[in-house]
Amino acid sequence: MTNDRPVGELLREWRHRGRLSQLDLAIHAEVSARHISFVETGRTIPSSAMVLHLAERLGVPLRERNRLLVAAGHAPVFRDRPLDDPDLARARETVQQVLLGHEPYPALAVDRRWNLLLANSSVEVFLHGADPALLRPPINMMRLGLHPDGLAPRLRNVEQVRGYLLPRLAHQAARSGDPQLHSLYEELAAFGPEPEPRPPDPTEIALRIRLAHRGTELCLVNTVTTFGAAFDITLDEIAIEAYFPADVETRRFFRTRQNAG
Structure with missing residues (x-):
């Protein structure tokens, strides 16, 4: 370093x-x-x-x-290892258990730059129909969600989603000083009208997503969980996104999908 x-x-x-x-x-x-x-x-x-x-x-x-x-002339104290490092096997297993335990509803884990680390099978509803170029690892979930060749054309409330996500990405980029996050924000902001610059509203604790999928309109609520007590850089930077059905039709869709599988 x-x-x-x-x-x-x-x-x-x-x-x-x-x-x-x-x-x-x-x-x-x-x-x-x-x-x-x-x-x-x-x-x-x-x-x-x-x-x-x-x-x-x-x-x-x-x-x-x-x-x-x-x-300051001192040695770094926090370790930085990939999630597939053998020393993080137990942590990786824990994350996987959280994602699998959330089925039949979608759940995924991303790093600090929104790159997909792990996901359960229900995340397929977000990947379906996307340009293969956007699905090459590492899949960036923020880009996938707002790119015109990704999820955006299937979002029935795309402006609401953009208005929720872009200010948070801008805030994250400014707070971290990460040039890659700044670049990601500029790329995604260019795809549509830029939302009014404002800090994230702490009362907006969840994002509601209306998504067209295989002839059905799904309505999902998004929440994000982080490991607040982590003492490893990799674990500190992981965020788990869990999606919950926001109406009866969406709940029925995923339950039926589970039973069919």
Whole structure:
């Protein structure tokens, strides 16, 4: 891992993303505002414990905490391994059990860039009819959902879905500083009218999707779960998307599909 920016500059950037003043951060971290100032200007090099303490208060993702540690001259402490790593076999099995346990309704796991990691068989309703180019691994579920050659033509409420997903993707890109997420947002925003820029509404806890599938209109509600207590970068970045039937017809469709299988 390499880094050419000082830790103080990176911490200041994260503080700005959280819209905190130095005093705000000092109060949250229970240190002096003078110390925060000295860290940000490079007059003080924080210990590894202080880097992690400030990163926790700023809500910095584990991957970026490693970057902060390296910038301060310390060794990274969070491991970064693919989900198929033997050491993560138990975690992978747990994720698979969650997805299988949600059947007959769709459930899938994605990484921080919305690339598909695991899915149950019911996710086929989202993949059906998509351009094969969009189905080449790694399948990006955000792209698949909003691309005109993907799911978008079958969405009966595509503008509502775009209005829900794009602001969240923009917020995620801005919060993480990930250039690939910025690029993904620009690509998908170009496919239609850009929604009004606004932060995600915390009261919008679920996305309702109306989807045409094999002559039936399905109505699904989407929820997202993350592993809040993870201490591994891979697990920290996994999100599980679970879909629930929002009406009797949709519930009947998936139950019938299950019985037929």
